[in-house]
Amino acid sequence: MTTTMVGYHQYHPMETPYESSIASTAHLSGFSSHVLGIPPSDPFLDDASDFEYDPYDDDCFSDAGSETSLDSCSMRCNPHDRPLDPFPSPTEETTNNPIEMPDTQSAAGLPTIPAEAGLDSPPRHRIFVTEHEREYHAYRAGKYVFPEDMKEKDRGDLAHMMYTQLLEGELHTAPLDDPKRILDLGPGSGSWAIDMAMRYPAATVYTMDLSGFPANSPPPNITPIIHDFDLDWPFPTNYFDFIHCREIYGGTDSYQNLIKKIYKHLTPGGYVEITEMPPRVQSKRPEAVPSDFPLLRHIKLLNKALKVVGRDPEVIDHLHSYVHEANYIDITPTKTIAPLCTWAREARWKDVGRLNMLNFLEGLEGWSLAPCTRGLGMDANSVKRKTKRCNKGIMDRRMNMFCEIMRVVGRKPVVGESITEEKRALPSPAVIYPV
Numbered sequence: 043m044t045t046t047m048v049g050y051h052q053y054h055p056m057e058t059p060y061e062s063s064i065a066s067t068a069h070l071s072g073f074s075s076h077v078l079g080i081p082p083s084d085p086f087l088d089d090a091s092d093f094e095y096d097p098y099d100d101d102c103f104s105d106a107g108s109e110t111s112l113d114s115c116s117m118r119c120n121p122h123d124r125p126l127d128p129f130p131s132p133t134e135e136t137t138n139n140p141i142e143m144p145d146t147q148s149a150a151g152l153p154t155i156p157a158e159a160g161l162d163s164p165p166r167h168r169i170f171v172t173e174h175e176r177e178y179h180a181y182r183a184g185k186y187v188f189p190e191d192m193k194e195k196d197r198g199d200l201a202h203m204m205y206t207q208l209l210e211g212e213l214h215t216a217p218l219d220d221p222k223r224i225l226d227l228g229p230g231s232g233s234w235a236i237d238m239a240m241r242y243p244a245a246t247v248y249t250m251d252l253s254g255f256p257a258n259s260p261p262p263n264i265t266p267i268i269h270d271f272d273l274d275w276p277f278p279t280n281y282f283d284f285i286h287c288r289e290i291y292g293g294t295d296s297y298q299n300l301i302k303k304i305y306k307h308l309t310p311g312g313y314v315e316i317t318e319m320p321p322r323v324q325s326k327r328p329e330a331v332p333s334d335f336p337l338l339r340h341i342k343l344l345n346k347a348l349k350v351v352g353r354d355p356e357v358i359d360h361l362h363s364y365v366h367e368a369n370y371i372d373i374t375p376t377k378t379i380a381p382l383c384t385w386a387r388e389a390r391w392k393d394v395g396r397l398n399m400l401n402f403l404e405g406l407e408g409w410s411l412a413p414c415t416r417g418l419g420m421d422a423n424s425v426k427r428k429t430k431r432c433n434k435g436i437m438d439r440r441m442n443m444f445c446e447i448m449r450v451v452g453r454k455p456v457v458g459e460s461i462t463e464e465k466r467a468l469p470s471p472a473v474i475y476p477v
Contacts, residue, residue, distance in 0.1 A: 170253070174411050174422040179252040182270050186252055186293040187351055187416070189408040195256050197404035198231030201289065204397035205317065206237075207390065208378060208447070213237050214286065215374070216313035216451045221245050221283035225307075227271050227300075228290035232256040238286075239263045248282075250275075252293070271300065280309050288317040292353050298364045305368045308454040314370065319447040320355030321345070321402075321409055323382060326442035337435035337443070340428050343418075344410050350417035358448035366468040370452030371461060375471035382436065382443035391476040398445065402436045444476070 170177035170190065177191035178184075188194065206213065213234060222245055226235045229249040239247045239261040248265045249255055255266035269276060272295050285304050294300050304314050323341045325331045331338065345355050362375035381395035382402060407429040414420040435441065448471065455461055 174415065176408060176411060178412070181252050181268065184416075185270060185272075187348070187353055187412045188292045189411070190253050193404065194408050195231040197401060197408070198289075199233050200397055200401045200404060202231060202233035202237075204380070204394055204401060205234075205288065205447075207394050207397065208380070210390075213241060214284070214315050215376075215449065216284060216315045216453075218242075218284055218313065223282045223284075223309075224248065225250065225277075225282045225285045227251075227285065227287045227304075228293055229255065229266075230289060232260065234286065234288065235264055236261060245283075271303075272296070275303065275307055277307055279306050281307050283309055283312045285312070285314045287314070289319065291318050291320060291355070291357050292348075295352060297357050297361065298367070301361075301364045302368045305370065305454055310454055310456045312454050313451060314365070314454075315449065315451045316361055316365070317447065317449045318358045318361065319380065319445050320348075320358060321406070321445070322355055322358075323443055323445055326385075326444060331441055335435055335441070336428070337432040340406075340410070340432050343428070344413060347410070347413035347417040347420075351413050353413070358446065361448055361450045362468060362471060365450050365452040366466075368452075369455075371455050371465040372451075372453040373468055374451040375469065376449045376474060377471040378447040378449070378474045379476055380445045380447050381476045382445060383439045383441075385439040385442050386476040388477045394476070399436055403433060406432055406436070 169180040171180045171183050172178075176189040176193070178188075179186055179190050209215065221242060224238055224242065224245050224247045226238070226247065226249045228251055229235045232249070232255055235247050235249050235255075236257065239245070243261075243263060246263050246265060247261075248267055250267045250269050250271050252268070252270060254268060255264065260266070267276065271293075285308060287300075287304075291297060301314070301316075308314060321341055321344055323337060325338075348355050362373060365373055365375075380398050381391060383399045384392045384395045386392055386395055407426055410425050410429050411422060414425045415422050435443075455465075
């Protein structure tokens, strides 16, 4: 295991975050151009049972003959309500330096930004540990079980596009009213935080992660914090108007305790919004899926490995209960059935399926390596071969594969607010199906 310094994405304020995402994912390696675009006129395949699956049959690909590009397949994924005049290019003087938190940092207040270390002693947020040709965070090494390299950040951009497409261009479902302080836990590629900083230019958007913010020059109202959010936070209580969590189950030892901590640091009346989509893949037509289907076999193995390393993918089934137990009110749980590949009828859902397909093609190896090698003692090359064999299944429309996305919104009561049974109720998740 070695350490290496890696470069970060450069944020270009004159591009929309979607354009930056498209540019950064244009170099997807190992996949020919037909993977990246499926015309919206594709017929919906109603009968998936009258065929024998062959993992080496090119006809199982999603539109193997199409030669459209990533740009053309993403044309309908532009969010609305973008600011007309983006921030000017940040200068060297205004570039945000991450604030590094010592593990023993008290929650009494915010520390000052430390001076940058010299080249001979790089700051820890720029140091990564190389393991099986992927890069992982070095600060509190091993805590987060997924990579944090450029390939993973490109995947994060794709995932952000998918989540935003699901919300029809919105960045959240919580009913925010002029938030002043926003916190993004585990910002990943940074796309959501950048979009929020542009959407709410009067707000300060904090990010908290084990490594630095992935953009060299984020908008001036973003403040990155280097810290393990399972530890005591370096913020006062009752501080944030909105706290956002997405795809962070791989980085917390206890989601239940984290949700309680979020409650403590929300201002009265503030909202939390949690979104998770662990790699649990199912089929709309399970009777059509062969028993030896490589993708489902590997997902079963991966979920076992995740549990061994303490990262339970079944946590999404309990998130709304955890939020309720932590005394939030106005809880709104939503489960979305997200297609994997382009089997849905409606163009918007096809886009979601296409982006989810790319999300899995880019992400499955990274999601699998550390859990399977550390947790199950598997050989890294064997893990890579297994994930590669899953690619055709990921791109097979006829299998009608899907994932479940759980989104939970909750509000911290205002002091003196009358809490009715209706406000404290825990409704069953509303289920949104693709069409």
